[in-house]
Amino acid sequence: MSAQQSVKEAQNNPGTLYIVPTPIGNLSDMTERAIRTLLEVDYVAAEDTRHSKPLLQQVGSKARLIALHEHNEKQKTAAVMELLSNGLNVALISDAGTPLISDPGYIIVSRCRQQGLPVVALPGPCAITTALSGAGVATDRFSFEGFLAAKPQQRKKQLAALAEESRTMVFYETPHRIMHTLEDIYQTLGDGRELVLARELTKQFETYLYGNASQLLQRLTDDPNQQRGEMVLIISGYVAPVDADDQPDLQAQKALAILVQELPLKKAAAIVAQLYDERKNALYQWGLKNLNN
Structure with a gap:
C-alpha cells in the first residue's frame, strides 16, 4: 500500500x-x-x-x-x-x-x-450519582453545581442566586474549604435545609453525614477527621411556604398520601388536583413538606 x-x-x-x-x-x-x-x-x-x-x-x-x-x-x-x-x-x-x-x-x-x-x-463511576443514590434525598429533579467559588464573597453570591432553586443541589467540595462553605450556607440559606455530606465514596472510610448547616458544622468541629477526603455536598431544594388559605383539603391530603406510595409526587399531585379541584402546585409543595421524610 x-x-x-x-x-x-x-x-x-x-x-x-x-x-x-x-x-x-x-x-x-x-x-x-x-x-x-x-x-x-x-x-x-x-x-x-x-x-x-x-x-x-x-x-x-x-x-x-x-x-x-x-x-x-x-x-x-x-x-x-x-x-x-x-x-x-x-x-x-x-x-x-x-x-x-x-x-x-x-x-x-x-x-x-x-x-x-x-x-x-462509556458509562461508569461518577461521584455525583453515587452520592445521590446513597443519600436518601429527592432525586427526581436535581442540579449539579460543580465547585463553589474559592473566594467567600463570590461563594455567598452563588449561594444567594440558588436560594430559591427547588431542585436538589449537588456540589463538589474540598477539605480545606468545607467548614467555610457550611458557614456560608448557614448565613445565606439559613438552617432549614437538609444537607448530606458524602465523603470518601467507595473507599474504606466512606461516610454519609446528615443534618442542617449548623449541625454539620458542629459534627465536623467535634470530629476533624470528617473534614478529610473527597467530598460531595448535597443541599435539599427550596420549598415555598404554603399559606394557611392555600392548604389542600384534608381529603386531598389523604389521597395524595396514598398515591405517593405508588407514584412520583409530581404525578400523584396532578391526579389529586383533578379529582379534588385543588391547585397542583399547592399539593406538590404540601407533599414535599409533609410526605418526603
Whole structure:
C-alpha cells in the first residue's frame, strides 16, 4: 500500500475518541469494557499522567500517554484531533470518575462532534450519582453545581442566586474549604435545609453525614477527621411556604398520601388536583413538606 493510499484510508476511517470513566476510589469499580478499551487504544489522554500511569500498568495497557488538563486542553486538542484524523484511537480519562464532569474534555469532545469524528462515551463511576443514590434525598429533579467559588464573597453570591432553586443541589467540595462553605450556607440559606455530606465514596472510610448547616458544622468541629477526603455536598431544594388559605383539603391530603406510595409526587399531585379541584402546585409543595421524610 502506498503512503497516499494509507492517508486516504485513515481519512475514510478516522480513529475514535473514547470517554472512559475510572474508579473514584475502589479499583474494583473499573468495568470490563473500560479495561478492554484502555488495552485497545493507541493513546490515552490523561488529566495527570503521573496519576494515571499506575492504573494503565495495572490493567496492562501499552497505550502512549498524553497530558491533557485544564491548563493545556486548548493547545493539546489540535494534536489529539490529528491523531484521530490519522486513524488512531484515543481514550480520554480524568484522575477519577467520569471525564468532563468538573474535569477537562469539553473542548475536544465538542471539536470532534463538529468535525464528525466518532466519540464513544462509556458509562461508569461518577461521584455525583453515587452520592445521590446513597443519600436518601429527592432525586427526581436535581442540579449539579460543580465547585463553589474559592473566594467567600463570590461563594455567598452563588449561594444567594440558588436560594430559591427547588431542585436538589449537588456540589463538589474540598477539605480545606468545607467548614467555610457550611458557614456560608448557614448565613445565606439559613438552617432549614437538609444537607448530606458524602465523603470518601467507595473507599474504606466512606461516610454519609446528615443534618442542617449548623449541625454539620458542629459534627465536623467535634470530629476533624470528617473534614478529610473527597467530598460531595448535597443541599435539599427550596420549598415555598404554603399559606394557611392555600392548604389542600384534608381529603386531598389523604389521597395524595396514598398515591405517593405508588407514584412520583409530581404525578400523584396532578391526579389529586383533578379529582379534588385543588391547585397542583399547592399539593406538590404540601407533599414535599409533609410526605418526603
